[in-house]
Amino acid sequence: MTTNRENEMPTQEQLKPIQTDVVPAHHEPATTNMPESPGGGRTLGIIFAAVLLIVVAYGVRLRSANERKLIHSTNEAAILSVNVVRPTLGSSAQDLVLPGNVQAFTETPIYSRTNGYLKKWYFDIGSHVRRGQLLAEIETPEVDQQLQQSRAELERIQANMELAGVTSNRWQSLLAKHAVSQQEADQARSNYIAAQAAVDASKANVRRLEQLQSYERIIAPFDGVITARNTDIGDLIDAGSGTSNPRELFHLAATGKLRVYVAVPEVYADSIHTGDSATLTQDSNPEAKITGTIVRNANAIDRATRTLNVEVDVENRDNKLLPGAYVFVHFHVPAGSNTVTIPSNTLLFRSDGLRVGVVRNDRVQLVPVTIGHDYGSTVEVTSGLNQADEVVVDPPDSLASGTQVRPRRDVKEQQ
Numbered sequence: 001m002t003t004n005r006e007n008e009m010p011t012q013e014q015l016k017p018i019q020t021d022v023v024p025a026h027h028e029p030a031t032t033n034m035p036e037s038p039g040g041g042r043t044l045g046i047i048f049a050a051v052l053l054i055v056v057a058y059g060v061r062l063r064s065a066n067e068r069k070l071i072h073s074t075n076e077a078a079i080l081s082v083n084v085v086r087p088t089l090g091s092s093a094q095d096l097v098l099p100g101n102v103q104a105f106t107e108t109p110i111y112s113r114t115n116g117y118l119k120k121w122y123f124d125i126g127s128h129v130r131r132g133q134l135l136a137e138i139e140t141p142e143v144d145q146q147l148q149q150s151r152a153e154l155e156r157i158q159a160n161m162e163l164a165g166v167t168s169n170r171w172q173s174l175l176a177k178h179a180v181s182q183q184e185a186d187q188a189r190s191n192y193i194a195a196q197a198a199v200d201a202s203k204a205n206v207r208r209l210e211q212l213q214s215y216e217r218i219i220a221p222f223d224g225v226i227t228a229r230n231t232d233i234g235d236l237i238d239a240g241s242g243t244s245n246p247r248e249l250f251h252l253a254a255t256g257k258l259r260v261y262v263a264v265p266e267v268y269a270d271s272i273h274t275g276d277s278a279t280l281t282q283d284s285n286p287e288a289k290i291t292g293t294i295v296r297n298a299n300a301i302d303r304a305t306r307t308l309n310v311e312v313d314v315e316n317r318d319n320k321l322l323p324g325a326y327v328f329v330h331f332h333v334p335a336g337s338n339t340v341t342i343p344s345n346t347l348l349f350r351s352d353g354l355r356v357g358v359v360r361n362d363r364v365q366l367v368p369v370t371i372g373h374d375y376g377s378t379v380e381v382t383s384g385l386n387q388a389d390e391v392v393v394d395p396p397d398s399l400a401s402g403t404q405v406r407p408r409r410d411v412k413e414q415q
Contacts, residue, residue: 080399084359084390084407087340087381096268096331100260100280100312104253104323106222111246112237113215116140123250125229129220135250136218138237143216147209154202161195168192215239224254227323253323258314260292262329263307267373271333272297278312279330280321290314290321292329333373341378346391348399356385357392357399364392364403 121136123129171188174180228251231237238247260280264272272294280290292314301308312329314321321327348355348366355366369384385391390407392399 079404079406080396081406081408082357082359082364082395083393084409085343085346085393086390087342087385087387089340089387096264096271096333097328098262098264098331100262100327100329102314102321102323102325102327103259103261104224104255105257105259105313106224106254107323108221108252109248110135110218110221110250110252111240112138112218112249113239114138114140114143114212114237115239116143116216116237118231118233118235118237118249119216120233121229121231123226123229125226127226129224129226129252131220131222133220134217135220135226136231138216138218140213140216143209143212147206147213150202150206150209154199154206157195157198157202161192161199164188164192164195218249220252222252222254223256224252227251227253255319255323256315256317258316258321258323260312260314260327260329262310262312263302263305264297264310264331266301266306266308268331268333269301269308272308272310272331276332278332280312280314280327281330282321282325282327288320339372340381340385340387341375342381342385342391343393344374344377344379345394347379348395348397357395358385359390359392359405359407362404362407364395364399364401364405366399366401 116138119137119139123133123135129135168185168188168191171180171185175182175185228248230251231247231249235247237249240246274294274296276294278292278294280292282288292312294310295313296311298309342356346356347369348357350366353368354371356369357364358367359365367384367389370382372380372382374380390409392405
């Protein structure tokens with residue numbers, strides 16, 4: 001039993017750990033914690049502080065640069081950029097187009113000079129008539145009867161005159177024989193002279209009635225076209241045109257030559273000269289161009305419209321124009337001298353007058369100008385500018401003298 005118990009109890013040597021040189025896989029040897037030295041920590045702190053200072057200094061410098069850039073950009077943006085053009089020396093000739101009113105060279109209404117009824121008319125509107133042609137006939141029975149009566153009265157008075165003449169001659173013969181007195185002879189002579197005067201008066205009355213009877217025939221006073229007929233067969237005709245409601249029988253217009261009246265603005269009055277040519281166009285036929293001649297003008301400016309009334313005569317044998325038509329008259333206005341031309345969009349309208357912005361030393365000066373002719377997209381300037389000036393295009397209303405600007409000169413100048 002003792003022997004078995006000894007065999008079961010381990011000995012002291014067996015209880016000692018078995019040492020082996022084999023290291024388990026993935027087993028790292030334990031490190032030994034060594035105490036840090038004071039000098040190494042101080043160095044790390046200095047390095048960290050230096051890096052921090054460098055970062056802060058870089059950030060401050062970057063922010064300062066950005067602020068300077070922003071200020072520069074703001075100042076640059078505050079300067080107004082403007083387009084500028086230079087005035088063009090002289091001014092080009094232009095085609096001045098104005099409305100005109102066409103009238104017949106000779107035009108008249110035709111009235112009756114006697115009372116009666118329209119018997120017949122021979123021409124209607126649009127008819128071309130010649131001078132002296134019969135247009136219409138009027139029945140005037142009263143005038144016819146008066147004429148017959150006047151002629152009969154003339155025959156009676158002529159018979160009395162012949163008797164008074166025979167009596168006067170007889171008394172003169174008797175006076176030579178001292179058979180009658182001088183007074184009786186003079187009385188007979190006076191009766192004869194009075195009878196002659198009565199005959200003359202009667203003849204004048206007959207001629208008057210004959211003239212009235214001739215007015216029964218309405219005659220064309222000149223060559224022309226009937227533009228209106230305001231009567232018909234059987235109408236009662238009143239004599240003369242001086243009544244309160246006269247009847248115009250016909251309206252006659254000579255259309256072989258026409259007058260065109262044009263109201264020319266005062267600024268162009270000096271450019272219109274008698275004898276110059278003008279061209280006429282119509283909306284109904286824009287391609288047709290009719291040439292006319294300036295024959296006269298009013299030589300006075302109308303106070304109400306401030307225009308000069310100009311007459312242009314046009315030959316119209318082919319009847320291209322009609323009286324009363326609305327036409328456009330093209331006048332050739334010569335170019336001005338000692339002037340410059342600028343675009344219309346450079347003008348500034350201020351309370352103290354017309355101005356333009358001129359750039360000098362990168363600053364704007366508002367310069368007063370005087371306008372001559374207006375060509376639409378451009379205007380003629382007669383004073384205030386020269387060819388070397390740089391004029392601001394499309395200036396803002398708030399533009400003032402002394403404003404700093406940045407001119408852009410690469411803009412195509414407008415003519």
